[in-house]
Amino acid sequence: MSTTEKRTPLWVAYGTGGVAGTIRKLDAGYLVTMAGADDTLGTYPSMEVAKNALHSQMRAGSDWPEFREH
Numbered sequence: 001m002s003t004t005e006k007r008t009p010l011w012v013a014y015g016t017g018g019v020a021g022t023i024r025k026l027d028a029g030y031l032v033t034m035a036g037a038d039d040t041l042g043t044y045p046s047m048e049v050a051k052n053a054l055h056s057q058m059r060a061g062s063d064w065p066e067f068r069e070h
Contacts (some may be wrong), residue, residue: 013065
């Protein structure tokens with residue numbers, strides 16, 4: 001008998017300087033973590049809100065990051 005591991009969807013945000021952060025899909029919403037941060041930014045109700053929250057924490061004037069599902 002084998003065990004299966006439930007994987008939660010993960011998106012990595014790439015900015016011009018490399019990885020900016022991640023968004024992970026949870027039952028309660030979308031969890032945002034900035035690259036290098038010890039704490040999460042928060043959990044948001046939709047992917048669009050999570051993307052905006054992540055972008056708002058990037059350096060002022062940063063281009064919109066590229067989000068890739070992993």
